[in-house]
Amino acid sequence: MKTIYKSLMTIAFAGLCLASCDKELKEETAMEVGVVTDNNVSFNGNTVTVKKGSPVTFSFNGDPDFITFFSGEIGHEYKHRNRTEMKVEDIEKCELSFRIWYRYGNASTIKGSTHVLVSDQFNGINGSNVDQDKQTVENCEWTEVFAQEELPTKPNSTSETAESSKTFTFELSSYLAKEITIAVHYNPIDNSNTMPQLNIMDMNIDLMFTNGKGNTVNAKDFGFSPLNLVYDLTKLNDSHKKVLKKALGNEKMPDEDLNSEENIKKYPYLLVDGQIPDFWSTTTPTRIQIAGGSKGTTKADTWLISAPVLLGTCYPDAGQSIKNISQTLEIYSHTYEEAGTYTATFVANNANYVHQGGQVVRELTINVVE
Known part of the structure; x- marks a missing residue:
């Protein structure tokens, strides 16, 4: 009987453990949200009325593993948590901006050399057929961002100056909700002097939305690809060759292999990390x-x-994590600084390695008064 008793106790204990573990691993999420009232805060049903600048203290019944709070203010609205594109009517400004700075050369070698172009008709390059890609870029309908007369005319070899550098802006509002392609075409028409080094600095697309928020897309995210149609490898010095070999993936390559049939096929689509005449470098995030x-x-x-750039993209609205699995949370305070009506949203989850305990969403209307 003693042995049987011990066995029964073991089974009972194991059963309790299994039941406890099963409850722990599969417990559904439970949470209710209340509000602590005072002279500046009242609570009626699901509506909170609070004076501007006074904290609202929320209380919680239940102990979910995670709670995320969306205040309902601009940039923190639960309904926009998955939004990645703004409506055209919600975009106040969309603008391309950059600076052009020339080093070396002179006015005659700069004139007519540089074109920044925009199109919503470009279908992309093949990337392996130079003749076809040449026709594609040359036959596309491009819009010039600036007139050639606007280019800087006095290069400075050491630093940007008012005469060697110029800022350009180009309104993109007519392209909203479209995919555009931005291209730079470098094609000097005069080589009677040292050729200029072209630097395009801080190229961005800046968006401003009617809700007061904005978004900036940097050139490093444009997905630039080169198409080198005419270039000169006959005057490369040892430093140039070193950079070129690195770009080709073999720094120990013999010089004669630079003219191999295999490498000649690569040059039209080659970016470099460094300075080689006629080849683009985009490795510095703020400089082309x-x-x-x-x-x-x-x-x-x-x-x-x-690559195609879709105008009007935005970042999804974000909530703030106010509790994780290692914390307890009984109250949480937030202060609204502007009068208006907001929807405060609390998203609760239970989660572990076995079971997702479901999601609970609780919303309160916040009336902020003067």
Whole structure:
């Protein structure tokens, strides 16, 4: 009997453990939200009335593993948590901006050399057929961002100056809700002097929304690809060759292999990390650069073309994590600084490695008064 008793106790204890573990692993999420009232805060049903600048203290019944709070203020609305694109009528401004800075060269070698272009008709390059890609870019309907007369005319080899650098802006509102392509075409028409080094600085698309928020898309996220149609490898020095070999993936390559059939096929689509005449470098996040060359060098013809950019994109609204599985939370306070009506949303979850305990969403209307 003693043995049987011990066995029964063991079974009973194991059963309790299993039941307890099962409850722990599969407990559904439970949470109710209340409000602590005082002279500045009243609570009626699901509506809170509070004076501007006074904290609202929320209380919680239940102990979910995680709670996320959306205040309902701009940028923190639960209903916009998955929004990644603004409606056209909600966009106040959409603008392309950048600076152009020339080093070396002179007014004659700069004039007519640089074109920044925008199109909503471009279908992309093939990436393996140079002749086809040449026709594609040349036959596309592009819009020039600036007139050639607006380019800086006095290069400065050491730093940006008012005469060597100029800021450009281009309104993109007519392209809203469309995919656009941004391209830079470098094609000097005069090589009677040292060729300029072109630097395009801080290229961004800036959006401002009617809700007061905004978004900036940087050039590093444009997905630029080169199309090098005319370039000159005959005047490369040892430093240039080193950069070129690195871009080709073999820094120990013999010089004669730079002219191999295999590498010649790669050059039209090659980006470099460094300065080589006629080849684009985009490794610095805030700078697009192409080096010129010596007097009399072959006149380059090269493009830098973005991936399609959809205008009007935005970041989803974000909530604030106010509780995780290692914390307890009985109250939480938030202060609204502007009068208006907001929807405060609390999202609760239970979660562990076995079971997702479901999601509970609780909403309160917050009337903020003067």
